[in-house]
Amino acid sequence: MLRGALVALALVASAGLPASSADDVPDAAGDPVRGKAIADLASCASCHTADDGVPYAGGHGIVTDFGTFYGTNLTPDVEHGIGDWTFADFQRAMRHGKGPDGTRLWPAFPFTSFQRIDDRDLHDLWAYLRSLPPSPTENRAHETGRGRWQLRFWRALAFRDRGVFEPDPDATAEENRGHYLVDAIGHCGECHTPRGGLGGLKQRRYLGGSDTEPEPGPNLTPSKAGLGDWTLDDWTTFLELGMTPDGDFVGGQMGRVIEEGTSQLSQEDRRAIGVYLMGIEPVGK
């Protein structure tokens, strides 16, 4: 009895997203359950599912200063989805923003952050996408006055390859975990870091607040203009419930990040995010 209860407790305690480390990378087979937790924190479904559409069959419009881009069909349908992709194709899209034939992908797909996701997590994400039912839903054409060829210039001028996340040897394990969740999977910077004229993220003002589409997000750094007065408790409460210290609840895209993402993490992971964000470079007075 007691043993059973202890095992159950241990399972509850380890709920959420177990940490990965370079030592436990399996060769190929990923874990689709873990992959779903990663996909939820990364909001893959929100951009890759039309309103009332089949999950992951594409069609949600992302409005940006450069046009409206539609998330594509990520189900294993061979004709309309990515059924004929290999893991290497997937890895290339996530790490380098390129399709199997070398097509340059639009950065409305936040590969600029996802490129930092480690191999184990990519294998798990892939296993999850492979487990979805195939859907024969055609991709919607993007509405932009620009051509993909222009991405060549964008990549040269505004895209900085930041590489896979490497833990900072001077930071604690908790800070590194928080950094990874924020930067690679949670891609918080895509909405909370300002963008330059070409749409690239201004890393010098990392998480310093953005006023451009798709969704301008406020300054998260520990400054007066940002969230300098938030305590660690404020952070964990916010990430669990979406409530700020003033008692306001966030809505829209951020509400979704909380509901599907951070509220589903373990308390340790929420703490790690808070600890990390309380220690980043302050932006603004």
Ligand code: HEC
């Ligand atoms: C903010 C919106 C957004 C989020 C979040 C997002 N995507 Fe996408 N994704 C897009 C858009 C838009 C495209 C189409 C890019 C293009 O056509 O160049 C895309 C394309 C892709 C592609 C290339 C597919 C193809 O058919 O060419 C893959 C693979 C992909 N996304 C996987 C993911 C995964 C996995 C996640 C979660 C970890 C995710 N995406 C989260 C918007 C998003």
Ligand code: HEC
């Ligand atoms: C898709 C865009 C998007 C992403 C991704 C995103 N946010 Fe947000 N966030 C917003 C927007 C928009 C608001 C303002 C929402 C409101 O006021 O209702 C916001 C609000 C917040 C606030 C409240 C700040 C305040 O002053 O009250 C915090 C804290 C926050 N986000 C943290 C995060 C963290 C941490 C992540 C990554 C795990 C993240 N956000 C990812 C768009 C985003």
